[in-house]
Amino acid sequence: MIRALNLMALMIAFVLAGALYVAKNDVKHTQARLVNLQTQISEAREAVQLLENEEAFLEAPGRLANLAETHLSVAPMTATARSSVQEVLAQLRSERHTPPGGAAFASLPEAGQ
Amino acid sequence: MIGKNTDRLTPLADMEGIELSRLFTPKGDGAAAVRNTRPRIAALSMALGAAAFVLAARAADLAIFSSDQSGAIRQQAAVIEQPRARIVDRNGVLLAGNIETWDVYVRRVDIDDVDRLAKRLSVLDGVPGAAVLAHRLAGTRGRARIARQVTPKQRQAIFNLAEPGVEFERKLSRYYPNSSLAAHLLGWVDADGFGAEGAEKVFDARLRESPQPLQLALDVRVQFTLEDELQKAVVLHKPLAATGIITRIDTGEVLAMASWPNFDLNHFNTTTPDHRRNRAVTDPYELGSVFKPLTLAMALKSGMQMDRIEVDVKQKLVIAGREIHDFHPGPSPMNGTDILVHSSNKGAARLALEVGGTRQREFLDQFGLLDPAPIELRESAAPYMASPEWSKIKTATIGFGHGLSVTSASFVAALGGVVNDGYKVPLTLLLPNLAAAEPSQVVSSQTSAHVRKAMRKVVTDGSGRRADVPGYHVAGKTGSAEKWDPKTSQYSRDRNVSSFVAVFPWEAPQYLVFVLLDEPQGGRSTFGWETAGWNAAPAVRAIIERIGPLLDAPFDFEALAPKPAHVAQVETAQ
Numbered sequence: 001m002i003r004a005l006n007l008m009a010l011m012i013a014f015v016l017a018g019a020l021y022v023a024k025n026d027v028k029h030t031q032a033r034l035v036n037l038q039t040q041i042s043e044a045r046e047a048v049q050l051l052e053n054e055e056a057f058l059e060a061p062g063r064l065a066n067l068a069e070t071h072l073s074v075a076p077m078t079a080t081a082r083s084s085v086q087e088v089l090a091q092l093r094s095e096r097h098t099p100p101g102g103a104a105f106a107s108l109p110e111a112g113q
Numbered sequence: 114m115i116g117k118n119t120d121r122l123t124p125l126a127d128m129e130g131i132e133l134s135r136l137f138t139p140k141g142d143g144a145a146a147v148r149n150t151r152p153r154i155a156a157l158s159m160a161l162g163a164a165a166f167v168l169a170a171r172a173a174d175l176a177i178f179s180s181d182q183s184g185a186i187r188q189q190a191a192v193i194e195q196p197r198a199r200i201v202d203r204n205g206v207l208l209a210g211n212i213e214t215w216d217v218y219v220r221r222v223d224i225d226d227v228d229r230l231a232k233r234l235s236v237l238d239g240v241p242g243a244a245v246l247a248h249r250l251a252g253t254r255g256r257a258r259i260a261r262q263v264t265p266k267q268r269q270a271i272f273n274l275a276e277p278g279v280e281f282e283r284k285l286s287r288y289y290p291n292s293s294l295a296a297h298l299l300g301w302v303d304a305d306g307f308g309a310e311g312a313e314k315v316f317d318a319r320l321r322e323s324p325q326p327l328q329l330a331l332d333v334r335v336q337f338t339l340e341d342e343l344q345k346a347v348v349l350h351k352p353l354a355a356t357g358i359i360t361r362i363d364t365g366e367v368l369a370m371a372s373w374p375n376f377d378l379n380h381f382n383t384t385t386p387d388h389r390r391n392r393a394v395t396d397p398y399e400l401g402s403v404f405k406p407l408t409l410a411m412a413l414k415s416g417m418q419m420d421r422i423e424v425d426v427k428q429k430l431v432i433a434g435r436e437i438h439d440f441h442p443g444p445s446p447m448n449g450t451d452i453l454v455h456s457s458n459k460g461a462a463r464l465a466l467e468v469g470g471t472r473q474r475e476f477l478d479q480f481g482l483l484d485p486a487p488i489e490l491r492e493s494a495a496p497y498m499a500s501p502e503w504s505k506i507k508t509a510t511i512g513f514g515h516g517l518s519v520t521s522a523s524f525v526a527a528l529g530g531v532v533n534d535g536y537k538v539p540l541t542l543l544l545p546n547l548a549a550a551e552p553s554q555v556v557s558s559q560t561s562a563h564v565r566k567a568m569r570k571v572v573t574d575g576s577g578r579r580a581d582v583p584g585y586h587v588a589g590k591t592g593s594a595e596k597w598d599p600k601t602s603q604y605s606r607d608r609n610v611s612s613f614v615a616v617f618p619w620e621a622p623q624y625l626v627f628v629l630l631d632e633p634q635g636g637r638s639t640f641g642w643e644t645a646g647w648n649a650a651p652a653v654r655a656i657i658e659r660i661g662p663l664l665d666a667p668f669d670f671e672a673l674a675p676k677p678a679h680v681a682q683v684e685t686a687q
Contacts, residue, residue, distance in 0.1 A: 021176050046285075049196070049210055056207035056290035061337035076338075076659045079582050084670040 196285050197306060198319070199326040200299065203368075203544045206333045207290055208299055209313070209378075214262040214286040217271060221253050223278030230276060234259065237270050261304060262286045287313075289378035295336045297372045297391035298490075298542070301381045311391065312542055315489045330366035330544040335359055338659045339369040343628065346652040347373050350633035350643075352611075356393040356521045357652075358627045359660065362529050362616065365538035367488070368624070368664075370394075370522075394486055394493045397518035398610050398629065401594025402456045402645075403528075404514030406564050406614075409449050410531045411476040412464040413560040422449040426459040433506040437462050437513075440593070440644075441576070450567040453590060454575035458513040465512025470503045473511065479555045480530055480537060486522035487539035494520055514594055515604075521612075525627050528614055532565050532588075532622045534558045569619040580615055580650035582657045584672045588619035589653065591645035596632065608632050613649035617657060618667050624660075628652045 057063075068074040083091075200209040217240070224230055227250045228243075235243035240260045249257050263271065268281060287302045300311020308317030316327055339357045347355055355373040360366060372392040376384040390396070413419060423446040430437045443455030452460035465473055477483055485493040497518040498507075510516035519527075522540060530537035535556035568588035571577040576591040592612040595604040612629040616622035628649045639647035661668065 017173075024176060046196075046213060049199075050212060052199075052207050053210045053212055053288055053290050056210070059206075060291045060294065061334055062291070062294065062341075065337070065341070077662055079584050079658045079661065079668075080673060082584065082662070082668060082670070082673070087670065 195324065197287065197302070197321060198323055200312065200320070201326045201328050202331045202333045202336075203328065203366075204332065205326075205328070208295065208329065208331070208333070210288050210290065211285040212264075212288040213283060214264060215268045215281040215283055216258055217260040217263055217268075218256045218258050218280045218282060219250055219276075220256050220278040220280060221250060222255075224250065224276075227251055230278070233274055233276070234271065234279075237274075238267050240267075240271070256280070291333070292377045292379060293375045294333065294340065295331060295370070296376055296378045296381075297389070297393070298331065298367070298370045299378060301378055310389070310492070311490065315491060315542070328544050329542050330361070330364075330368060331370075331542070332368045332663070334663050335660050336369040336371065338656055338663070340371045340373075340375070342652050342655045342659070343371050343373055345655070346628070346630060346633075346648060349636065349638060350611075350630055350648045351636075352630040352633040354392055354396070354631040356396070356627075356629045357656075358393055358521055358525045358625075359656070360525060360529060360540060360625045362533045362622050362625050363538065365526070365529065365540045366544060367540055367542055391490065391492055392631075393521045394488065394490050395520065397494055397497045397520050397523075398612075398631070399515045399518050399594050399597070400524055400612055400629075401514040401592040401610065402458075402461075403524065403590050403592030403612050403614050404511070405453055405456065405461045406531060406568055406590050407477075407480070407482075407527060408461045408464050408512045409453060409567060410556050410560055410564050411468055411473060412449070413563055414476065414556045415468045415472055417449075417464075417467070419449050419563045422452075422464075423447070424452065424457075424460045424463045426457050426463075430459045430462060430509075432462075432509050433504070435506060437509065449563065450570050453567040454570050456571075456576055456591065461513040462509035463512075465508050466505070470505065470508040473508055474503055477511070477517070477527075480527035481539075482517070482519050482523055482527050484523075486520050487526050488522055489542050490522075493522065496520070496523065514592060521627060521629055525614070525625060528616075529625050530555055532561055532568075532616045532625070535561045565616070565619045565622065568616070572615075576644075576646040577613065577615075577650050579646055580613055580654045580657075582617075582654050582661070584668045584670065585657055585661050585666060586618035586620060586669060586672070587615050587654075587657060588617065588622070589613055589615035589650070591650060593644040593646075607643075609643055611643065611645040611649045613645050613653045615653045615657060617661075618669075623666060624657075624664065626653050626656050626660075628656070 196211045199207060199211070201207055219230070228247050231243045231246035231250060234240045235246055240246065240263075241249075246259055249259060260267075260271075262284070271279060272281075285306075287306070289296075289299065289301075298311055300313040300315075301309055302313050303309045306321075308314035308320065312327075312329065313320065320327055339359055343355050343357045346352075352373075355371075357369070357371045358367065359369040361368060370391075370393050372390065374388045376388040381389060412422065425446050426439060426443065427445040437458050439455070439457050439459050441455045441457070443451060443457055443460075447455065447457055447460045449464075451457070452464065468476075474483070481487050483496060485495045498516065500507075507516045526537075526540050529540075533552075535554045535558060536552040537555050538552050565588050568590055569586070571591070572581045572587050572589050577589045580589050581587055590613070592610070592614070594610045594612075595606065596608045596610060597603075598605040598608070610629065610631055611633050612627065615626045617624055617626075630645075630648055630652075633643050633648045635641040635643045635647075642648075660666075
């Protein structure tokens with residue numbers, strides 16, 4: 001009887017040890033996967049940072065200003081170039097009645113229409 | 114013939130009446146040998162058993178109880194490698210980021226011919242000269258670092274040499290995509306990744322501890338405009354140095370801060386300390402007439418009534434044997450507005466004398482002009498006075514901006530307080546304004562309004578006309594301060610510090626623009642003049658004209674003169 005109990009206890013101990021080993025092994029694999037994923041995330045973040053650096057470089061105001069002046073003949077706006085919406089509409093309406101060289105503005109609606 | 118024995122052999126142990134022990138019992142010397150051997154066998158068995166137990170215990174420990182050590186190491190490495198937080202402007206535009214670079218090492222043991230390797234490597238970008246390299250390699254037995262922070266392109270070039278002893282170690286380095294933009298304000302990091310200057314230094318702990326980007330109050334567009342116009346002014350007027358600051362008056366946020374000469378942050382170590390100095394916070398100047406609005410505010414705060422100020426500027430003003438002159442002749446007596454419009458030194462000096470040295474000192478102290486500028490930057494310098502004694506002549510000269518040298522940032526913070534309904538607000542680089550305490554009102558709203566109105570008159574009728582921008586209701590003040598010449602112990606006639614301070618819209622100011630040129634030269638465009646009305650004021654005008662739409666500043670369309678019909682037609686046709 002005692003021998004049978006001992007044998008059973010030994011078997012249970014072996015089974016538990018095996019289960020623990022399997023669980024531990026799974027955890028190890030999961031941890032390895034986690035580290036792998038973290039590495040991938042880190043690499044992706046670095047790639048995003050690199051792209052952001054590139055974007056910031058390409059959109060640097062000095063660079064854009066040079067390109068705009070060179071290729072588009074665009075210059076910073078002066079205060080006297082500003083007009084209110086009312087002025088623009090009034091101007092467009094007057095153009096509609098007396099088109100300077102085309103009918104581009106002839107079909108413009110009246111303000112508020 | 115031997116017959117075949119088919120009988121099965123019976124084992125001895127099964128035979129009855131036979132005791133095996135007796136059959137093999139040694140006798141004599143043999144018995145002694147057996148007795149001697151048994152303890153040895155027992156000891157050996159115990160040792161083997163103990164070793165097996167230790168091995169089994171360790172196996173169980175590794176399989177069941179031990180934590181994942183390699184994972185812990187990797188995590189630790191990840192913590193060490195956490196990148197320094199980025200710095201962005203108020204709109205989220207990247208100002209400082211990180212890029213992957215490599216340190217280059219050479220394993221000495223793998224190199225046969227040091228000189229040959231040094232020659233091959235030295236021709237590449239980012240690697241020291243052959244002699245330095247050879248010396249470095251010859252002096253080591255293990256691994257020698259030959260270059261730091263090489264770029265991917267440089268790394269590839271070194272890699273292409275296919276030298277066996279060369280190794281690369283990856284690291285993250287600071288990168289500034291806008292190169293020189295806001296260089297002085299941003300600062301830089303040292304080779305080990307610690308903030309060395311500017312915002313990088315002030316917020317170093319925050320940048321290293323938190324991965325979240327640090328958002329500054331700075332606006333990249335406004336900063337670029339300031340630097341661009343400052344550069345144009347430098348080309349035109351050839352000063353020794355220049356600074357500029359743009360702030361939001363109600364919060365003290367620094368939208369832009371620039372110094373000239375400038376430098377490239379990505380190659381900061383190739384420039385001189387002189388280029389890297391943030392003059393806006395490190396260089397105190399006697400600013401001259403831009404101080405006069407402060408003097409007027411001080412006089413009003415002391416109890417003088419704006420409409421009752423009458424100062425005789427016809428009479429000679431001599432204090433301690435030194436006569437104070439006016440640069441522009443004006444009416445006499447002068448009221449408070451006239452003193453600013455005609456930039457009268459005598460008028461400002463008489464106001465200051467009327468108030469007295471003690472109260473003047475208190476007033477300047479209340480606005481922080483006797484301390485380093487109220488801003489996060491650690492390089493912020495204290496004001497300078499030739500002597501600590503607050504004499505009568507000092508009281509008079511400080512009234513028109515001489516005798517007390519302050520930094521541009523200090524002055525901007527003080528004047529910002531005067532025009533901000535009298536509420537003093539410290540400058541800040543951050544957004545939102547975390548450093549802001551409850552603002553204290555140092556002068557009354559009425560005093561603030563009087564000063565603003567007088568400053569508006571300076572722009573419409575006085576020396577600041579070239580700073581006026583139609584529609585933005587600019588108020589301001591010029592300052593052309595003669596520089597002290599230590600060789601002659603006199604103020605120089607031909608070397609001055611030229612500055613202009615503007616606030617807009619003057620009725621309820623939102624923005625402040627300050628430009629300073631150190632020793633500008635007269636030229637054809639200024640008809641030989643070196644004064645602020647001819648150089649700093651036009652620079653400020655150009656800046657306001659460009660940043661106004663960017664900041665969506667209030668704009669008065671009715672202030673624009675109606676355009677002639679033919680101009681309007683051309684503009685519409687375009």
